[in-house]
Amino acid sequence: MGIRLLLFTFLLFAILDCKNLSKFSSKAAKPPTVEDLDAWKRRLNMDESEIVELEKKIREMASKTRSAGALSWKIAQGYMKIGDYDLASKYYNKAIQEEGSGKKAEVIGADVHFFESALPYFDRALLQMPVEQQLLFETGLSYANASKDRGWEPKRREIAIDIFQSLTRQDPRDSRFPYQLALIYFDSSMADSSWEGVNAGFHDQDKAFVLLDSVLKKEPRNVPVLFAKANFLFRSGKAEESKEIYLHLKSTIESLKKDGFIKEKLEENESYKNVMNNLKKIDVKEN
Template sequence: MATCRANGLSLDYAENEAGTGIFKEVFVQRVYADFFPFFEKANLYKKADEDLLFETGLAFANASRDRGWDKERRRIALSIFTNLTRLNPEDMRYPYQIALIYFDSSMNDGKIEGVDPEGYNDQNKAMLILGDILKREPKSVPVKFAKANFLYQLGKTKESELEYKSIKSLLEDFKKNGVITEDLKENQSYKNVLKNLEKLQHPANVP
């Protein structure tokens, strides 16, 4: 029976064909690369298991980022999330992950000592994807936060401020309509949006 041995763990593919039992260990120890053979073999057993494919895509993306956005792992992660988008176009988690990879790898590429830049330039692709997601899910707070953050990193502070104001209004509406039940002062998203607005509106006051 085929097995994968890494970090003292021996995994039987047949017994772990769903692939979920080991993911906690992988993400805690950040040993993604050691388990790539297991991910690939497990996917042969559960070709249509979206959750397994999603976790595999995250593992490849994290491993790529840990290596200064290694090109091959980045490519595999993007391929997995692209195929998941085709498999289930209604699930916005998949294009959202593509946008995060495109943007983060383009902004941080090559900043790890000893790692040559790969020349990624996909910021615009990331913004287009977020825009399309928000057309379908205009009240998605995580996606709106990502858009505001992307705009800020691109130096578009006015646009970023407008997006954060939009998030603030949306959260206040959620509170009014009972979607948020806790006091807004205790809501982490609301606290984050206030902090980011303060940084944008009064940068001199932010340490």
């Protein structure tokens, strides 16, 4: 039995019993909403021609009150929710283009091949034409998920890594970016993340641990990062070291409760329950 790590931007629970890392996800951004939400839900089940036609009508209605970029962003979030990460990536890229000037389209394209060719100029493009940070963050998540769905296909993986590296350089204080990089580096390097026997052969586990430790040096009580480190150690076959981190995490959550950051009883706190559950299962495995 392995440990499965559920990936959330601000909240993460490690759960034993499953082999693979679950999908990357983000705390939802709050761009302007589309009034006709029911129509939007129905469009996900339409064929391509119907989608194109409905999108035109929605854009016409929305153009008076909000930007096209906000609408593309909303559509991208919808595709992320239903697990179509390639279409999500397409609409995230549309949103990036539409959020700024038309010149942005020359640098950041609307599909994986165009985006791939833009990577060497990505930082420069962002300096000249800044893009909403949350939008870029979600775009990176969509590429990471699309890559993972293909057994960590290298091109999409590279794009996701480049986006999170650029965000890290822009804002070194935001621990979300190195955290997501660590998740990508580690999971894409593990044999249990291969797809139909295909393994891309990445060997970036050490990079993942370095990134997690760099965050913990500044934020020693970062619960998601501690969960990730414990999970990585367990999946690397280091059950005893993993147990030590879980014990430290248990004490950390208890201290957060004592300091008033956790309101509910510890027995009702999902993070604490998962720590205790994982410790029990590690003990079973060891015995």
